[in-house]
Amino acid sequence: MRLWQVACQLFLAAAALGQSAGPVADHAYVGWNVLEVVSSPVTLEEFGRPGRVNILSFNRKTATTVVAVARDELPHFVQKLTENGLGFQTQVQDLSRLLLPALTYDQTRTIPKGDATFERYMQYEEIVSYLEELPAKHPDRVRLEEVGRSNEDRPIHLITINKSSNSRKAEKPVIFIEGGAHAREWVSPASALYLVERLLESPSLLRNAEWRVVPLLNPDGYVYSWNHDRLWRKNRAPSTDPECFGVDLNRNFDFHWGEAGSSTRPCSFVYQGPQPFSEPETRALRDAVLEAQHRIKAYLSLHSYGQMFLYPWGFTAAANHSNTEELVKMAE
Numbered sequence: 001m002r003l004w005q006v007a008c009q010l011f012l013a014a015a016a017l018g019q020s021a022g023p024v025a026d027h028a029y030v031g032w033n034v035l036e037v038v039s040s041p042v043t044l045e046e047f048g049r050p051g052r053v054n055i056l057s058f059n060r061k062t063a064t065t066v067v068a069v070a071r072d073e074l075p076h077f078v079q080k081l082t083e084n085g086l087g088f089q090t091q092v093q094d095l096s097r098l099l100l101p102a103l104t105y106d107q108t109r110t111i112p113k114g115d116a117t118f119e120r121y122m123q124y125e126e127i128v129s130y131l132e133e134l135p136a137k138h139p140d141r142v143r144l145e146e147v148g149r150s151n152e153d154r155p156i157h158l159i160t161i162n163k164s165s166n167s168r169k170a171e172k173p174v175i176f177i178e179g180g181a182h183a184r185e186w187v188s189p190a191s192a193l194y195l196v197e198r199l200l201e202s203p204s205l206l207r208n209a210e211w212r213v214v215p216l217l218n219p220d221g222y223v224y225s226w227n228h229d230r231l232w233r234k235n236r237a238p239s240t241d242p243e244c245f246g247v248d249l250n251r252n253f254d255f256h257w258g259e260a261g262s263s264t265r266p267c268s269f270v271y272q273g274p275q276p277f278s279e280p281e282t283r284a285l286r287d288a289v290l291e292a293q294h295r296i297k298a299y300l301s302l303h304s305y306g307q308m309f310l311y312p313w314g315f316t317a318a319a320n321h322s323n324t325e326e327l328v329k330m331a332e
């Protein structure tokens with residue numbers, strides 16, 4: 001690699017990371033370790049100073065949490081683990097090595113306005129221009145609606161795909177798909193858009209169902225995860241704590257709100273919000289679902305990471321859903 005290429009790549013990396021975003025190192029988690037600990041995420045979150053630990057995943061079956069810890073926090077964090085008799089395994093020694101490639105793609109390789117790409121992750125503006133062009137490209141099959149606005153006033157889009165957009169066959173079953181609730185899970189909106197592309201190529205899939213897709217429920221968080229913090233999860237609502245922003249949209253629904261796996265602390269990554277449906281994003285989704293509630297036969301929420309199909313219930317492991325058998329069969 002020649003020197004100018006290195007310089008050019010560094011420039012692109014800096015541009016992608018946003019110069020005004022504070023230290024690039026923290027945005028891309030340079031030097032952060034990833035540990036696997038048998039403990040609950042809410043416990044581990046409190047072992048570190050705010051902003052110096054980041055919970056990545058929790059496996060309820062194995063009761064294992066995967067947590068990222070800043071280099072300057074590591075000695076203190078490991079000491080806390082030891083004091084509490086918790087063993088750990090180091091999975092990754094520099095998390096930025098995994099995160100930087102997606103952030104620093106070659107931005108000279110632009111895509112035509114309104115097109116989608118699945119060769120890399122799409123920036124927010126690219127997603128919006130793709131969505132806005134869809135109805136013109138498929139006037140007979142696609143309807144694009146704005147079902148609400150985010151905290152920072154970005155539109156929340158709903159795409160409806162049907163065999164014929166003006167068909168009065170209102171009784172068709174609806175398959176509802178939602179993506180991008182958690183900002184950092186970039187593969188979720190990408191998967192939702194990929195699905196939209198495939199559906200439009202396969203008219204037979206539209207014969208017996210109407211598809212409704214909210215591809216990016218949390219646009220503010222998505223933008224923030226590109227420009228400021230690659231692992232941002234929540235929306236960007238201000239809270240009672242001036243230091244802490246964001247509600248975990250997936251903990252804000254009015255169904256067993258405030259139960260297992262959520263937190264009342266605004267600084268937590270699973271902050272449930274001050275009350276159910278406190279957030280404009282979850283209210284928009286609620287209303288879009290209620291609009292078709294009698295026709296919805298399947299609801300799929302796309303998340304990462306964890307190679308899993310999760311089916312209800314999420315709030316308890318003690319009771320089975322009355323449709324468990326069917327849900328397992330569908331998941332399989």
Ligand SMILES: [Zn+2]
Pocket residue numbers: 181182185302303304
């Ligand atoms: Zn998620």
